[in-house]
Amino acid sequence: MHLFWEKGYGSTSVADILSRAGVNSGSLYHYFPGKQDVLTAVLDTYIGGIREMLLEPAWRGVVDPIEKIWKLMDGYREALVQTDCTYGCPIGSLALEIHEPDPPVRERLAKNFTNWTDAIEDCLKAAGRRVPPGVDRRALAEFVLTTMEGGVMLARSYRDIGYFDRAIDQLKEHFNRLLRPATSPARSGPRQRKKGKSHA
Amino acid sequence: MHLFWEKGYGSTSVADILSRAGVNSGSLYHYFPGKQDVLTAVLDTYIGGIREMLLEPAWRGVVDPIEKIWKLMDGYREALVQTDCTYGCPIGSLALEIHEPDPPVRERLAKNFTNWTDAIEDCLKAAGRRVPPGVDRRALAEFVLTTMEGGVMLARSYRDIGYFDRAIDQLKEHFNRLLRPATSPARSGPRQRKKGKSHA
DNA sequence: GTCTATAAAAGGATAGAC
DNA sequence: GTCTATCCTTTTATAGAC
Numbered sequence A, B: 001m002h003l004f005w006e007k008g009y010g011s012t013s014v015a016d017i018l019s020r021a022g023v024n025s026g027s028l029y030h031y032f033p034g035k036q037d038v039l040t041a042v043l044d045t046y047i048g049g050i051r052e053m054l055l056e057p058a059w060r061g062v063v064d065p066i067e068k069i070w071k072l073m074d075g076y077r078e079a080l081v082q083t084d085c086t087y088g089c090p091i092g093s094l095a096l097e098i099h100e101p102d103p104p105v106r107e108r109l110a111k112n113f114t115n116w117t118d119a120i121e122d123c124l125k126a127a128g129r130r131v132p133p134g135v136d137r138r139a140l141a142e143f144v145l146t147t148m149e150g151g152v153m154l155a156r157s158y159r160d161i162g163y164f165d166r167a168i169d170q171l172k173e174h175f176n177r178l179l180r181p182a183t184s185p186a187r188s189g190p191r192q193r194k195k196g197k198s199h200a
Numbered sequence C: 001g002t003c004t005a006t007a008a009a010a011g012g013a014t015a016g017a018c
Numbered sequence D: 001g002t003c004t005a006t007c008c009t010t011t012t013a014t015a016g017a018c
Helices: A002-007 A014-021 A025-031 A035-059 A065-082 A090-097 A103-126 A137-158 A161-178 B002-007 B014-021 B025-031 B035-059 B065-082 B090-097 B103-126 B137-158 B161-178
Strands: none
Touching: A002 A014, A002 A090, A014 A025, A014 A035, A035 A065, A035 A090, A035 A103, A065 A103, A065 A137, A065 A161, A090 A103, A090 A137, A090 B090, A090 B137, A103 A137, A103 B137, A137 A161, A137 B090, A137 B103, A137 B137, A137 B161, A161 B137, A161 B161, B002 B014, B002 B090, B014 B025, B014 B035, B035 B065, B035 B090, B035 B103, B065 B103, B065 B137, B065 B161, B090 B103, B090 B137, B103 B137, B137 B161
16 A cells, blocks of 8 residues: 555565565465455545544544545645655556556546545535535635645645645635635624634 | 556556557667656647647637636536547546655656646636635635546546536536626626626 | 677566575 | 465567668
């Protein structure tokens, strides 16, 4: 998993995997028919672990559903910063690296994106009336993914986190213009009037 | 150039290049020190040809600067549709495929993105007062690139152009909320009052 | 400048002992 | 289940004739 994230699929040799895992060829091929099956297993691990590995760490202590979206973005930002903008989203990299993926691989890449989008869509649903009725929640959730992936691509290409930050800023601006401001946590009295910007 | 677009860099062998070009090994290595130098030459060709190869074909007959942006998006859409959503943006694919590019490669990938962003920024500048003063034109131009690349990634992963279309729709929505509506071509009279949506 | 032939290495995968 | 040894293919790159 880590090697595919660091170096991609093609540039990771079976010898690399054996060395990193501290096992020998016979062991790997006892469990996996071939290298591609290691990849599908890794993708399955991402699919099965999106909550424990990605969402829960990012959302610890966060309750506001829109804030959860930005916290998730922060997570990708941190990964970029920690690696000097060399490692981005493992799924996105694999998706563009493997030009003609076999169906089992492509399905799993798509499933990863779908689960990710589901999580964002859940946030938008949880935001309730802050998302006006006319807004397509699914399309907006997809747009968060689109922006994150595009922003990661540019930040990596330039080795400059500014490109990611500006992409997220634009997305926040889009949200600010699209969504109603957050209502205060319902103190059960006359509606409070908050002034000033809620974000960005 | 075409092979790197179709199959990526790593999956294109020197033998593939020789076969497609109809030449032999000796010829290629007479002009290029190695395979990576073929890549940098390809990237230089993209850099030098952005106008003739990309912008001019997309913008033929288009005068409105904002419309030019959408026409450029249409170009990427067409490339996706024509290839059943298998080939996307050649630069974006290479950028994510090559995880630790040597400096000469990374520089050229970044230069390609910069030139592309310059072209969009020029459109935004040409749009004049339609882009309100507070709007960061450079950041918005980058955001167009971010959205295009992210949209291409999803469309390819799902083999479904709908993901690209929805990303562009969101971007258009962002533009609609950010920009002033286009003024009619200055009929030199009292300001016309247009109602209804100008786009999307 | 282009050709053929080939070197030298790395890659994925297998065989068979233990 | 794991080990060592190795097969076979592919890959990049070079040598040297023409």
